[in-house]
Amino acid sequence: MCYFFKEILSLFSIHLAADNLHYLQSFSQAQLIHYRKGLEMKKLIGLVTLFTLAMPLQSMAAAVSVDAKLNSTSGGSGASVSVFSGNSFSVTVGPLDLWSAGAFPRWSNANGIDGPDLLATGLPDTNGDNPGVSAGTIIGSDIFGNWTQGGLNAPFGSLVGSFDNGVSFFNIGTNYVGIAASNILNLYYFDSNNGDNIGSIIANVSAVPEPETYVMLLAGLGLLGFSASRRKQGT
Structure with a gap:
């Protein structure tokens, strides 16, 4: 420029x-x-x-599918997307877009399994790749707590990112704005064991033009x- x-x-x-x-x-x-x-x-x-x-x-945007099993920090590889190093970028995920570390109550959105939560509607997740969940179903649980990996302590099931190919992580969740540390952003499901993980979410990644x-x-x-x-x- x-x-x-x-x-x-x-x-x-x-x-x-x-x-x-x-x-x-x-x-x-x-x-x-x-x-x-x-x-x-x-x-x-x-x-x-x-x-x-x-x-x-x-200002180009990309919709990236992040799979709870294939893109897990515990055995998968990151879902990659191009960004502009040194520039701002944002990531948004629908609050009803669900993935899971296993059977109920281990379902969550990109914010992770962070305590019990009542699903407000009976609609299927917005991604459409997971079965519908009845209104009032409890998802999440206090018993899971947080997981620590790559310098990050965050809830299991959180959407996390990495600019060094999975060496270190930062929490993204359903909404995030930050500065790109490299031209490649990798997205992951934050978990200690991906053996029974299911589902995926769609992360909308957009570059934010500098003023x-x-x-x-x-x-x-x-x-x-x-x-x-x-x-x-x-x-």
């Missing part, structure tokens, strides 16, 4: 390359000025266009308008 901004600012101090001088010697002074302005305008338009096309990538991204775009568009105005006045 900084390169783009510097390129825009440098357009107002561009000098013609030496290998173009011979070709331009036959130009009048007015033609030469017009030619240089045309080159600068084309370059500026190109840069702003490329930057604008790149903007959707900064300076929009500032640079506005600056580029402003300089484009300024250059167009000057060019019009000079003709």
Whole structure:
């Protein structure tokens, strides 16, 4: 992003390359000025266009399926998704999207098996890959407590993330916003034994554009308008 901004600012101090001088010697002074302005305008338009096309990538979202058995911290591998290192990102999971460390009451959402909880509705989980749970069914239990692994202490069944391929973890749950430590985020089911785990959840991962991204775009568009105005006045 900084390169783009510097390129825009440098357009107002561009000098013609030496290998173009011979070709331009036959130009009048007015033609030469017009030619240089045309080159600068084309370059500026190109840069702003490329930057604008790149903007959707900064806000690209991905829906990642995280399986309680296959993507467990106790024997599986992470469900990988690309993010932008050094930039903000968010993860959201539906509160009724359920997975399990086994039979009832070990069902939970991405916040983990954190004490008994009454399921408020009789609808199936929003992911649709698990059986419906009757209204009033108790999920979760105080007897499970927390699990500690990779420097993290969190409830069993929590959605957790890692930027070092499962060496260390951080808690995500149903809602999380943070700064990406690398370009690859791995998502896991937090558990000590994945033998009877079932179900999966859908994690919606979105990049959050930095404020300076929009500032640079506005600056580029402003300089484009300024250059167009000057060019019009000079003709």
